[in-house]
Amino acid sequence: MRRGASNYAEPVTDGDFATAGGPGDPADPPTVREAADRRRPRSVYGVGSDPDPRFSMANERTALAWVRTGLGLLAGGVALTSVASVTGLPSFLDVVSVLACLFGAFTAINALLSWQRAERALRLGEPLPAPTALRWLVALVILAAVVVAGYAVAQTPR
Amino acid sequence: MTGRPPPTEGAAQLYGAAGERTSLAWQRTALGVVLGSFVLFVVSARLGVIALGTVAVGVGLTLAVVSVMAFPTGGNPAAAQTRNSWAQLMILSAAVAALGLLGALAALITLLAP
Numbered sequence: 001m002r003r004g005a006s007n008y009a010e011p012v013t014d015g016d017f018a019t020a021g022g023p024g025d026p027a028d029p030p031t032v033r034e035a036a037d038r039r040r041p042r043s044v045y046g047v048g049s050d051p052d053p054r055f056s057m058a059n060e061r062t063a064l065a066w067v068r069t070g071l072g073l074l075a076g077g078v079a080l081t082s083v084a085s086v087t088g089l090p091s092f093l094d095v096v097s098v099l100a101c102l103f104g105a106f107t108a109i110n111a112l113l114s115w116q117r118a119e120r121a122l123r124l125g126e127p128l129p130a131p132t133a134l135r136w137l138v139a140l141v142i143l144a145a146v147v148v149a150g151y152a153v154a155q156t157p158r
Numbered sequence: 159m160t161g162r163p164p165p166t167e168g169a170a171q172l173y174g175a176a177g178e179r180t181s182l183a184w185q186r187t188a189l190g191v192v193l194g195s196f197v198l199f200v201v202s203a204r205l206g207v208i209a210l211g212t213v214a215v216g217v218g219l220t221l222a223v224v225s226v227m228a229f230p231t232g233g234n235p236a237a238a239q240t241r242n243s244w245a246q247l248m249i250l251s252a253a254v255a256a257l258g259l260l261g262a263l264a265a266l267i268t269l270l271a272p
Contacts, residue, residue, distance in 0.1 A: 039242050039244070040242065040244055040245070041244055044244070053173055053176070054173060054176045056243075057173075057176045057177065057179070057180040058176070060180055060183070060184075060243055060247070061179065061180055061183045063247055064183045064184060064187045064247075064250075065183070067187050067247075067250055067251060067254055068186075068187050068190055070254050070255075070258065071187070071190050071191060071194055071254050071257075073258075074194060074254065074257055074258045074261050075194055075197065077258075077261050077262070077265060078194075078197060078198055078201050078261045078264065078265075079197075080265075081201065081205075081261070081264055081265040081268050082201045082204065084268070085204070085205060085268050086204075091268075091269050094265045094266075094268050094269035095265075095269065097261075097262075097265035097268075098262045098265040098266055098269070101258045101259070101261035101262035101265060102258060102259075102262045103258075104254065104257075104258040104261070105254065105255040105256075105257075105258025105259055105262070106255075106258075107254075108250075108251040108252075108254035108255045108258065109251055109255050111247070111251055112247055112248055112251040115243070115244075115247055116244070119243075
């Protein structure tokens with residue numbers, strides 16, 4: 001399979017798929033093909049060839065799931081702040097809240113970068129990269145659970 | 159061979175479910191962000207930092223408009239191939255990151271308040 005070929009957003013006849021080449025192919029002169037694909041970033045769409053649309057859509061859904069995970073962390077942090085301020089709980093819960101919100105923001109940005117890496121790998125036919133943020137997410141959730149559970153145990157009347 | 163053939167009618171049906179799922183994922187993520195912005199507004203109002211809440215609601219309303227105008231609808235599977243996922247994903251991620259920073263700021267204000 002040729003690299004650098006792109007045939008999005010252009011009328012294609014049956015014969016094109018059997019014979020047409022990508023950029024630089026003498027049989028495919030002035031490159032309507034290159035002009036047609038203006039998607040960004042070029043670091044993703046400028047390499048490889050289009051994968052099965054279902055793979056791209058699955059990649060999108062994975063990125064969106066990460067964005068929603070970040071949103072969940074943010075919601076948890078905001079809820080913790082709200083509860084702590086209403087009930088007069090100690091201020092270290094606000095620190096947990098700040099960390100949750102910041103990690104939520106980081107998760108959302110990382111979703112974008114993960115999508116980029118995965119889409120590039122799909123286009124190049126390479127193995128998908130490992131989810132780098134997953135271990136941090138698991139570690140943070142466990143840490144937050146231990147801290148909050150420890151606090152709850154410490155506050156239990158004896 | 160330079161790429162995949164255009165979806166035939168059968169392929170369009172095959173991709174249709176995936177397109178719908180993807181569209182629903184976009185819409186529920188945007189809905190979550192909009193709702194999150196309103197929650198942040200309520201919490202900020204309770205904490206007495208209404209300006210922070212107003213910014214959060216602004217982010218949410220902007221995203222609501224963008225999601226109606228630009229996010230995928232799932233109607234045309236071939237459109238999934240030509241639209242700019244990067245820009246849409248960047249808008250969504252930026253909105254969540256902005257809300258995350260605003261939430262952290264609200265928590266910091268609570269933490270540092272006398």
